[in-house]
Amino acid sequence: MDRIPQDVEALVRDAAQASPGYGGDFAEIPRIARRQQRRRTAAVFAGVAAVLAVAGVGVAADRGPDPAPVDPPAVTPTTVTVPPGAQRLMLNGANGEYRTFDNGTMTYTELGRTQVGEFSVDGSWQWRLHQLTGPDRWDGVVGRADGSIVAAGPSGASTELVVVDAAGAIVQSRDLGEPVALVSADEKHAYLWRPSGLVEHTLSSGAERVVVPRELIEVDDVFGGQIVTADVANGLLALVRKATPCVVELYDLSGPDHAGMYTMAEDRTCSRVTGLRLSPDAKRVAVAMWFIEPGSGPHVEVLETDGGTNIGGTDVDVQPAEVDPLMAVAWVDDKTLRGVFFHASTSTASDLTPFTVVL
Numbered sequence: 001m002d003r004i005p006q007d008v009e010a011l012v013r014d015a016a017q018a019s020p021g022y023g024g025d026f027a028e029i030p031r032i033a034r035r036q037q038r039r040r041t042a043a044v045f046a047g048v049a050a051v052l053a054v055a056g057v058g059v060a061a062d063r064g065p066d067p068a069p070v071d072p073p074a075v076t077p078t079t080v081t082v083p084p085g086a087q088r089l090m091l092n093g094a095n096g097e098y099r100t101f102d103n104g105t106m107t108y109t110e111l112g113r114t115q116v117g118e119f120s121v122d123g124s125w126q127w128r129l130h131q132l133t134g135p136d137r138w139d140g141v142v143g144r145a146d147g148s149i150v151a152a153g154p155s156g157a158s159t160e161l162v163v164v165d166a167a168g169a170i171v172q173s174r175d176l177g178e179p180v181a182l183v184s185a186d187e188k189h190a191y192l193w194r195p196s197g198l199v200e201h202t203l204s205s206g207a208e209r210v211v212v213p214r215e216l217i218e219v220d221d222v223f224g225g226q227i228v229t230a231d232v233a234n235g236l237l238a239l240v241r242k243a244t245p246c247v248v249e250l251y252d253l254s255g256p257d258h259a260g261m262y263t264m265a266e267d268r269t270c271s272r273v274t275g276l277r278l279s280p281d282a283k284r285v286a287v288a289m290w291f292i293e294p295g296s297g298p299h300v301e302v303l304e305t306d307g308g309t310n311i312g313g314t315d316v317d318v319q320p321a322e323v324d325p326l327m328a329v330a331w332v333d334d335k336t337l338r339g340v341f342f343h344a345s346t347s348t349a350s351d352l353t354p355f356t357v358v359l
Helices: 028-035 048-055 222-226
Strands: 096-102 105-111 115-119 127-131 140-143 149-155 158-164 170-175 181-185 189-194 197-202 208-213 227-233 236-241 244-252 258-263 270-278 284-291 299-304 310-315 326-331 336-342 345-350 352-358
Touching: 096 352, 105 115, 140 181, 149 181, 149 189, 181 227, 189 208, 189 227, 222 227, 227 270, 236 270, 244 270, 244 284, 270 326, 284 326, 284 336, 299 352, 310 352
Parallel strands: 096 345
Antiparallel strands: 096 105, 115 127, 140 149, 149 158, 158 170, 181 189, 189 197, 197 208, 227 236, 236 244, 244 258, 270 284, 284 299, 299 310, 326 336, 336 352
């Protein structure tokens, strides 16, 4: 098993805290997932097809909805279709029990320990389960275009980082020494939070370099609730901090400095941002936000990273819960993104609410 150099600083935090994901507080999500006693909703999830057809969510106002599948998608071992250039829709941070359908029969699926969930992004909403073993649970998961997965999770008092091939076999496993968090990954690198800041971790060798110093983002501990959500793509870091919950900050990894700071405020007043994801070319960012209005649900907005121009979005009708849902989202192309909202909970089954945004 590869080991990282011992002189690399390790992020000191509680070993049970993790889940960088695409939404929710870095510190609070895992704690909620383990302890939150969420009430069971009265309306049981009736399949992805029903959500798309009845709720009509996920499409920009000036576009028609994508055709919805007639039958609820079945849990299937076949490969999920990923169009060329599209991101994969992994349920990163889905720790708990979820209602899904298998040939029209409602089933309960446990995610976050040995299983990771994924939806296809080709419009069929095909459901796939990935069997992964190793750490105590999987808190960070990134699906790559070649079918492989980069994942990280707590292993005792440390963190294990693994690369799994398209067939599900672990081809690389590395002990990171101390608890850290996986923010993103590409073909060559994993991006990790460490005490010194955002670190670019070379998957082949374990070599690391700091690409965004902690002093630049001015945080004492990214797991202390100061960073709410973050993503990395094509040399750009996007993040939202708790102190400014409606401001999306961008940092250029080639010479870290502010590449932009954009406030999420349009016709309605932003309350908070809970998740985001950059497009593969980092020219756009999808942001999950909430409004101050009582009873409002999550809203997905898309910004151009160069200038912050708002180019579209949609409200998403999710089942009520005592905590904000997490967002997993994937860019299909520069005009389309698909995503799922879900709650992190191990005490009761949670619903998966899909959406599509067409720009």
